[in-house]
Amino acid sequence: MRIGVPKEIKNHEYRVGLTPESVAELVANGHELFVETQAGAGIGAADDIYETAGAKILATASEVFETAEMIVKVKEPQAVERAMLKPGQILYTYLHLAPDPEQTKDLVDSGAVCIAYETVTDDQGGLPLLKPMSQVAGRMSVQAGATALEKAHGGRGVLMGGVPGVAPAKVVVVGGGVVGFNAAQMAVGMHADVTILDRNPATLEKLSNHFEASAKVVYSTKAALADLVAEADLVVGAVLVPGAAAPKLVTRDMLKTMQPGAVLVDVAIDQGGCFETSKATTHADPTYVVDEVVHYCVANMPGAVARTSTYALNNATLHHAVKIANKGWKQALKDDAHLKNGLNVCEGKITCEPVANDLGYEYVAADSFLN
């Protein structure tokens, strides 16, 4: 199969879809690799390293899209990239369609076969292709929050761990999955006063057993959240309903009860955000203020630590890329129900039920394309 890797073009996005090592693995499986010039610059992988791995370097993204049968990316295709997709072409990347009607319409119109990393599942009920970036973003959320709490960044001037004789910051983590767990780990490590909310009893038990007395674990109700948010210095938004737009758990009314200079970090912004006042921001201009509360809502947080993130992402995505390339997408999806769950858009139809429901499209099961 001819496989293409364009350079990422989202704001301050330095990750790349395939590392040189992943390129070499696909080449060893008999495939042809086409990489846009400078695609790996953000992880320190120059064109000659990709050439040594067996790739051909192309000068422009349009040549990559024109040549490849499968495009491997990191972030959702931007409008200029969507315009280059072709009917039947495979797109393998994060999509986050539910909060993004424009992207969804363009992908439907393209006729491409779009497999979203974030809805591929595993036997444990997890999302293994989202997990590595959630680990990164969860850990980063506390760094970002700690920085935003500094006065010079608009915050209320609170140090995460306090000092002997002065109380630490109160950190509230909403959602105790991968992002929430990693955020809590970092906040506990900084000696903050940490509370995690979730509504899945098994998750609450796991968190409670893991953190013991170092973090409080609370069942998530509107009332519990309202009480905790009013007292918080930092709130991390980390909920997910897979495939669907995030529920708006922290309302504008709750925001008004918060302390001036408190900080919200909405990691769930890629699914639309779980705070009513969230809107996506960029690494170039990551924060804004509503009702004296600082909001950090960067939708591609792991892009800032591109080396760590690209290798962690490839560890999870490569084996499916190899299967798709070796077998073709239909056979690969037939053979693997978890990969099949990644199919979001196929030849003009929406094949992810939460996306269809949230955006008012007809839902067509992936199976109907696999005969």
Ligand SMILES: NC(=O)C1=CN([C@@H]2O[C@H](COP(=O)(O)OP(=O)(O)OC[C@H]3O[C@@H](n4cnc5c(N)ncnc54)[C@H](O)[C@@H]3O)[C@@H](O)[C@H]2O)C=CC1
């Ligand atoms: N902004 C960024 O750069 C990045 C964003 N993300 C996003 O972070 C979000 C979280 O991802 P993961 O932690 O991997 O998901 P996850 O599925 O591991 O965890 C989500 C948790 O939210 C909980 N939850 C759902 N509804 C809830 C409610 N009403 N109250 C409390 N908890 C609730 C679930 O029980 C689950 O434990 C996703 O939207 C993901 O796409 C992930 C990586 C990077």
Ligand SMILES: CC(=O)C(=O)O
């Ligand atoms: C998951 C996601 O949105 C990211 O890694 O940028």
Ligand SMILES: [Mg+2]
């Ligand atoms: Mg206020």
